[in-house]
Amino acid sequence: MKYSCSKKVRWFLAVAIFAGLVGADDGRANLLENGSFETGDFSGWEVFTTENGTVGQVGFPNIMEFDTNGNGKATNSARFQVGQHKFETAGDTRQGGGLYTHFTGKAGILEISVDVACAFSSNTKRRNLDGGLFELLLDGETLNRFHIGPIHKGTTKRGTLRASSPITAGVHQIRIRITRPFASMAAPFQYVDNVVVLQKPD
Ligand SMILES: [Ca+2]
Ligand SMILES: [Ca+2]
Known part of the structure; x- marks a missing residue:
């Protein structure tokens, strides 16, 4: 799985954010509105939870400044603290939630990338x-995943979910699902930023 940014991509991303554009370096526009949460809220997004999942205690999810993509600059990012709502050791123990949105595309190939991070602090x-x-889902199908796994206190782990996929013309759904097989209380924070959906040029 490919989850690291090349230097070139990081540089272009930094410039795009600086310019307030957050699309492609070649001028293509992000098909998502508020894909980088720079409105400071969840405008354009819907939050969901899995069957026995939670996206955090009271006040979650929220928007926090965090350097999700690791370029040295903190920007508004969606923050979660996912896990099981009610602790279960049997069945589908991996629970949580995330967010989704819809966009209109034309027939062709989509190029998608999402920056994610996890940070853990504990006394x-x-x-x-x-x-x-x-997990990155397009119309309910998982296209890519990045597993944080064990994380030490005081550390941050980062990744980028990338995918390309053919689509038909019309409305499609992008979903980012985050799950853990444990309770959410005192859990690490998960961050999502720079959800970019581009139409590959013909
Ligand atoms: Ca952002
Ligand atoms: Ca950053």
């Missing part, structure tokens, strides 16, 4: 056994 625990599984 009592040395590490957490699972920072979360991030």
Whole structure:
């Protein structure tokens, strides 16, 4: 799985954010509105939870400044603290939630990228056994995933979910699902930023 940014991509991303554009370096526009949460809220997005999942305690999810893509600059990012709503050791233990949105595309190929990160701080625990599984879904189909796995306190792990996929003309759904097989209380934070959906040029 490819989840690291090349230097060139990071540089272009930094310039795009600086310019307030957040699209492609070649001028293509992001098909999503508020894909980088720079409105400071969840405008354009819907939050969801899985069957026995939570996206965090009271006040979650929220928008926080965080350097999700690791370029040294913190920007508004969506923050979650996912896990099981009610602790279960049997069945589908991986629970949580995330966010989704719809966009209109034309027939062709989509190029999608999403920056994700996980940070863990704790006064009592040395590490957490699972920072979360991030999944990128297009119309309900998982195109890519990035598993944080165990994370030590005081550390941050980052990744970029990338995918390309053919689409038909019309309305489609992008979803980012984050799950953990444990309770959400005192869990690591998960961050999402720079959800970019581009139409590949003909
Ligand atoms: Ca942002
Ligand atoms: Ca950043």
